[in-house]
Amino acid sequence: MVPLxxxxxxSAVLFCIGVFGFLARRNMIVMFISIELMLNAVNISLVxxxxxxxxxxxxxxxxxxxxxxxxxxxxxxxxxxxxxxxxPTVKADDASLMKx
Amino acid sequence: MTLVQGFFIYFAxxxxxxxxxxxxxxxxMHSVLWMLAFFFHTAGLYLFLNAEFLAxxxxxxxxxxxxxxxxxxxxxxxxxxxETERKLQKHWVAGLVVSLVLMAAMVKILSGITxxxxxxxxxxxxxxxxxxxxTIGKVLYTQYLLxxxxxxxxxxxxxxxxxxxxKKRIL
Numbered sequence: 001m002v003p004l005x006x007x008x009x010x011s012a013v014l015f016c017i018g019v020f021g022f023l024a025r026r027n028m029i030v031m032f033i034s035i036e037l038m039l040n041a042v043n044i045s046l047v048x049x050x051x052x053x054x055x056x057x058x059x060x061x062x063x064x065x066x067x068x069x070x071x072x073x074x075x076x077x078x079x080x081x082x083x084x085x086x087x088p089t090v091k092a093d094d095a096s097l098m099k100x
Numbered sequence: 101m102t103l104v105q106g107f108f109i110y111f112a113x114x115x116x117x118x119x120x121x122x123x124x125x126x127x128x129m130h131s132v133l134w135m136l137a138f139f140f141h142t143a144g145l146y147l148f149l150n151a152e153f154l155a156x157x158x159x160x161x162x163x164x165x166x167x168x169x170x171x172x173x174x175x176x177x178x179x180x181x182x183e184t185e186r187k188l189q190k191h192w193v194a195g196l197v198v199s200l201v202l203m204a205a206m207v208k209i210l211s212g213i214t215x216x217x218x219x220x221x222x223x224x225x226x227x228x229x230x231x232x233x234x235t236i237g238k239v240l241y242t243q244y245l246l247x248x249x250x251x252x253x254x255x256x257x258x259x260x261x262x263x264x265x266x267k268k269r270i271l
Contacts (some may be wrong), residue, residue, distance in 0.1 A: 014115060021123030023199065025123065029131075036166065051151070053217060054221070059151050059153070063154070064251055069161075070255065071258035073169055077169055078261065078263075084177055
């Protein structure tokens with residue numbers, strides 16, 4: 001039997017890798033993928049809690065997280081394409097039009 | 101070490117390595133393809149945790165829809181110039197420190213969980229008797245009906261927003 005804490009620690013490690021990717025990379029597509037990575041890490045801990053506490057709520061919550069992730073990817077990539085039409089770059093540092 | 105623990109350790113190591121590959125590859129296309137492998141491993145972990153419906157949804161929605169969207173966008177954009185630049189910027193050490201501190205704090209706090217709430221009614225035997233999909237469906241369409249409808253509205257807004265944003269001239 002795998003202890004619950006193993007799943008939670010795996011989830012924490014994956015979340016922190018996602019945080020690192022979001023902070024260290026400046027390619028907007030890779031930053032989006034890092035966000036998806038963080039969402040997945042949280043999903044793993046939710047499903048693990050759902051299994052070990054014999055509740056079904058965690059799985060329902062993961063269902064909603066997947067929905068929101070799909071919406072977020074669609075909108076975010078649409079914004080990326082709209083931005084790319086004006087400034088052909090995907091570097092987040094170059095998107096400094098509103099910088100004071 | 102039992103067989104189940106061995107399988108879990110394989111999944112944990114593979115997912116950690118895949119996640120590191122995702123955030124360190126220079127080409128976004130490579131990142132997306134490693135992410136695809138990561139999603140399949142996540143689905144395998146869900147099967148471990150008796151969440152068959154979520155394993156299927158993970159592969160269909162994440163691997164089938166979201167990653168395809170990413171691949172399409174990468175192919176739409178001309179990213180030749182970005183691939184020749186440095187992939188990690190000069191502040192990457194700050195990001196590493198922040199994530200390591202966060203990881204240490206989370207592992208320290210989360211590994212100390214000892215008190216858990218009482219077990220719910222959905223034991224493995226109960227779910228096996230009824231089926232995973234039926235159990236989730238019954239709760240989703242009764243107790244969580246309103247959030248479910250709101251989720252559908254969120255998806256509708258996402259569809260309309262994506263079309264409006266990607267149009268050449270807005271209105």
